[in-house]
Amino acid sequence: MWLLSVLVPLVRLYFCGAKVLFYQMFYRSFKLPVLPKQCGRVAIVTGGTRGMGFEAARHLAGLGMHVFIVGNEKEEGTKAVQKIQEDGAEGKAEFVFVDLTSLKSVRQFAQTFRDRGLPLHLLVNNAGTMLVPERQTEDGFEFHFGLNYLGHFLLTNLLLDILKESGKPGRCSRIVNMSSATHYAGIMNMDDLNRRKHYSSHGAYAQSKLALVLFTYYLQEQMMAGGYHVTANAVDPGMVDTALYDNLWTLAQMLKKPVAKILFRTPAEGASIALLAAASSEFEGVGACYLYNGEKRSSAEVSYDTELQAKLWKRSSELVALQKA
Incomplete structure (x- = not known):
């Protein structure tokens, strides 16, 4: 049973990845x-210190926006702001430290x-993060679910x-939520959102990305109704060729490097x-969409x-004690 609970999410996720690579080919x-x-x-822009987040922040500042780059690496954040300033952006960039795995940190930033x-x-x-070994946030949530979604x-x-x-x-x-094709492999287990019973990093990652899509649609419905x-x-x-893939198995890492150079998108293309x-x-005025390749x-x-x-909305509100925020 345990082996099946690990293998099924793994196969589903890599099948999704293979389909995406075939398309990008x-x-x-x-x-x-x-x-x-x-x-x-x-x-x-959360996660705006590097990769797609940085490219998005740089482009938005170039359009004249005042961009707050949110991240948990102060040195990277300082460098990101400096690069944007050196680009001569029409807008402004600021870095703010926020740990999205900490509900306290999120609340402090919001205030x-x-x-x-x-x-x-x-x-x-x-x-976001992907395929990290089993671990919990400081609030006790499964790491993918806590960082990618709940934060x-x-x-x-x-x-x-x-x-x-x-x-x-x-x-x-x-509001733009960064999901992934892996959400197609996701399964929302409402009785075990933290994956306590049978942990699979692949299943946890896919679930977090599915949660973001469910959240997007429900939020848009609320906005329209109001x-x-x-x-x-x-x-x-x-x-996209970013650090997100650093947690792949050693063999997968070796196979990924030559493939990424040919088939993966660049961070700018991903952004x-x-x-x-x-x-x-x-x-403008269009919501509740799932967008891929334009x-x-x-x-x-x-x-x-x-x-x-x-x-999911109700349970998430309970988990983060939203009524107490």
């Missing part, structure tokens, strides 16, 4: 169109941001009122899909289960 990354200027607008009295027009929930769930909700206030007709505030000018979309960057959702005129795609069938969306 024949189709180039879409070309990001020229995006409208974003002067005077404010953005938060600090609120105290600044700034609007918030864009939240890019990009930070972003709490952050989004704590800043949601500012996003609502900042959105205007024809100029919505936007008449708020806020949109939420999930994006899939494809397979382009998030930028499309974040700033393009095409997606196009709207159907996400996993289970992600459209409205009952499951509601259950």
Whole structure:
């Protein structure tokens, strides 16, 4: 039983990966169109110190945005801001230390941001980890679930009122959640979200990415029902050559290196899909989409289960004590 619980998620996840690589073998990354200027607008990008997050932050600052780069590596954050400044960005970049595996840290950042009295027009929930050995966050959550999903769930909700206030007709505030094709392999076990019974890093990662899609759709439904000018979309960057793959097995790492050079997207290409959702005129007022390679795609069938969306939202709110935030 234990072996099956480990092997099934592994096979499902690598099958998804193989399908993505096959696609990328024949189709180039879409070309990001020229995006409208974003002067005077404010953005938060989690995991913005390197990889896709940095590329997204750099592009947004170049469009004139005031970008808050959120991360847990102070030295990397300082360097990221310096690079953006050296690029001569029209906007501004600031680094803020936040540990998304700590609910306390997330709450502190949200309060600090609120105290600044700034609007918030864009939240890019990009930070993530993949295939780490079994471990828990300081709050006792399975690490993938805590970092990839719960930290972003709490952050989004704590800043949601500012996003609502900042959105205007024809100029919505936007939330962009970085998911992955691996969400197709995800299974939401509502009775064991922390994977205590039979741990699989592959299953845990896929579950966290499915949770982000379910969260996106439910959030968008709430925004529409309330008449708020806020949109939420999930994006899939494809397979991108970033540090996310550092936790692969040694053999997989050896095989990945030559393949990545040929078939993987660059961080800039991976960030382009998030930028499309974040700033393009095409997606003004458009939410509840799953985007891949510049196009709207159907996400996993289970992600459209409205009952499951509601259950996950309620359970997540309980886990992060949202009513006490």
